[in-house]
Amino acid sequence: MNRNPFRAGAFAALLLAPAVAQSEAASDITEARIREVLGFLASDELGGRDSPSPGQERAAHFLADGFAKAGLRPKGSAKPGETEPSFFHDYALPGLELVTKGARVALGRGDSRRELAAGEDWRLWDNGRVFTATDEPLVLAAPDADPRAARRAMAGRNLRVFAVAADSPVWLAAAGTRRVLSRRAQGGAPVILLREGVASGEGETLDVTLPAPEAIDVPLKNVVAVLPGSDLAGEFVVVCAHYDHIGIAPRAGAADGINNGADDDATGTTAVLVLAEHFARDQEHGAAKPLRRSLLFACWSAEEKGLRGSRAFADDPTVPLASVAAVVNLEMLGRPEREAPPFAWITGAEYSDFAAIAEPALASRGVVLEPFEMATQLFGASDNLPFAQKGVVAHSISAGTLHRDYHQPGDEPSRIAYAHMTSVVRGIAAVIEAFANRDAKPEWNDEGRRVIERRR
Ligand SMILES: [Zn+2]
Incomplete structure (x- = not known):
């Protein structure tokens, strides 16, 4: 295994350094908006967004409303008796009624x-x-x-x-x-x-x-929206994160027991919505050249129950998987060990040219792509996996660590490093642009193909 797959990109970071200040000053991706979205998703009110729970239902509607307000088109399932898609991709999992x-x-x-x-x-x-x-x-x-x-x-x-x-x-x-x-x-x-x-x-x-208990089918939903591209509009870059978390833990006494899941993965979910708003705004105002490929924004449920929401979508997609150029899955962007310079890492980076494409894009916004000791192991630990198993180039971008509050009630919004996260989300915007605009789609390499073959 190549322990340092990003060495070539160090030059790009140096060459593009002068552009950093300019692009940051001009960005409409703001810390204030990130705080607002994340503050709601990870609030005690939403009870840790377990699959299923009333708090998760509220989160789903909040995200659908956000996509709608931004001007995106729904790209979930059609409601029974209708032909037009809704913002919700519906699926059901076996469950129990107590x-x-x-x-x-x-x-x-x-x-x-x-x-x-x-x-x-x-x-x-x-x-x-x-x-x-x-x-x-x-x-x-x-x-x-x-x-x-x-x-x-x-x-x-x-x-x-x-x-x-x-x-x-x-x-x-x-x-x-x-x-x-x-x-x-x-x-x-x-x-x-x-x-x-x-x-x-x-x-x-x-x-x-x-x-x-009574065996039942539990209805669940992913939230899915599309922003159409231009000359390659029939191809898609999927930008996604899981909006579920592990809910409330029975806990004796007065402590609240709410696993807020601020980092895991309200950070990724917030990034998905804020990026959707950013690209929709760009397109509406003609501020930037329109992206060539379409962007499919998706928020998955039941990741914490075994990647079930993303798997349901990969099994029953609303766009053909053959038309998906890349899946950019976002996981845990807000709890770095150090804050400067902003950095990110990619799971299974050595399996495709995804990281080689992402690296200069991140660097153009001052974000350093780094190796992470568990990056290979974590390739199969999030919602990129069901897509990778079907051959789509799919990785997770992360920008923190597996900290002590991971899956604990201490994963609170107050502990998020917002300045770091804001820089990283701006960097991810550049990554999405790169995947949407370049002629060639990213590809698995031989090692990646072998790994996917084994994981099928
Ligand atoms: Zn997660």
Whole structure:
């Protein structure tokens, strides 16, 4: 493996350095707009955008509205009975509806046991099967426990019980009927939430009977829009990111447990919308020469459940995959170890000429393309993969690290390096221009073809 595939580009960075100040000053991609979009997507209000969840639904509509306001055309699925596409690419995944009708939870000591009221005293967070337990010792996670510590403390138990405040996000999210995607790993232990104060102290035991959850199809959506190109309008550059995250974690005590997913991947999603606005504005005002290829902007759901949204699109695309010149997937742009100079890295860069094309484009906006120790390994870890498996040149651009808040409630908007991210997004705009305008499409090399063959 070539450990330094970008060496040739160092010259380009030097040669193009004088253009940096000019292009940054002129850019309509602003830190203020990035803060605004990201601040909403990663807010507590959206509850960590789990697939499925009401917060994710709100995010989908926010993105569709954003594309519409920018003047893009919808390029998702047609609604039943209609021929025109909507902004939503609909698909469904197998899931479960958690049932509390017929369930029974009783708590107490010895013979003095009282029935708890579903919805009022306890709520069901997860369950994959019929479950019964008698005289089960009540073990609660420590208040304010780190979710990982709580998981460890509860590991190996058949039943996990969390005492949570009545105003906590996890309690509120468990109201009514909850739907979850069925994951093999979760086909086991049920997770029950007890309203704080319901359990009175040590030595209590539980009788629990839970009916089987109901198997259902869970409807989900990607958000897809197009900006038509000019002389190569029948070809597409896909600019995408996943807008889902991992939602709320059951967490004892007062801590909120919301996995905001600000870096992962509200940064990428924000970039997709802001870039769509940028290119649409350019086209509307005739500010720049129109791009030759069309741009397809896409926000995927269920990435965190195994790249399911992007796979659904690759299996049922709204444009022929043979017409897709490149997929530019954006992942985790906001948590660099150092902020200057702004840098980015590309997953599986050694598999195609994608990086060689991107490198001078990034450099023209002052962004340095660097190697990253896990870049090869992470090639298969995001939404570029389903496209690559079908032969489309598809990579992820990232501009940070796998930091300590990765998949934790600490992945908050306040911890994003906005100046760095803004520079990187401006650099990515130049990358998209390069892919949209150059005559030749990027190509896999022999190593890339071998890797894809293995991954099919
Ligand atoms: Zn991600």
